[in-house]
Amino acid sequence: SQQGEEDPQALSIQEGENATMNCSYKTSINNLQWYRQNSGRGLVHLILIRSNEREKHSGRLRVTLDTSKKSSSLLITASRAADTASYFCASLSNTGNQFYFGTGTSLTVIP
């Protein structure tokens, strides 16, 4: 399978805490993206980081990329109950036009 993997599979935190989820991928990439999926809905694009970038911020989101380890992390700071969702990373390979998604992290933020 070309899919990446995400860690942890499930994460439960209190509102106000930070949430960190990790993603590993298998091939050389052009960019890596993170998505959020609320239950029963489609995925929503959150943030994109290119292969020549190491860190990127967007509001309460911070993404890091380590191409030597083929891994990325997503940090959500000061979490809110509304952040409860599944989070997926997706990598765009260098060799084609295929996006491969990770298996997802289910985040629960307890009010």
Place this chain on the structure above:
Amino acid sequence: NAGVTQTPKFQVLKTGQSMTLQCAQDMNHEYMSWYRQDPGMGLRLIHYSVGAGITDQGEVPNGYNVSRSTTEDFPLRLLSAAPSQTSVYFCASSPLQTGGGYTFGSGTRLTVV
């Protein structure tokens, strides 16, 4: 601006039946793709297209056909439905090679009995 529209939202098929899942986007995106989402498996790429007249296989193409006659439409055909094709199907589109994120449709929940 409707984004990506998928129809139907729900469908029940009998084994052996065929059907077409529709996907349309109004953003003039070159890139369109189909994924299936199964519990514990994340999203797996079925087929994708980088423009009208061009399609290619993803990870799990068997049992599915696609065509791309226009920029806007990218239908997914199930040739002879099997219970293993019970899944939630998502269509997504993006501009090609600009680094933009995908826009996803709301999904089609398919059950094959």
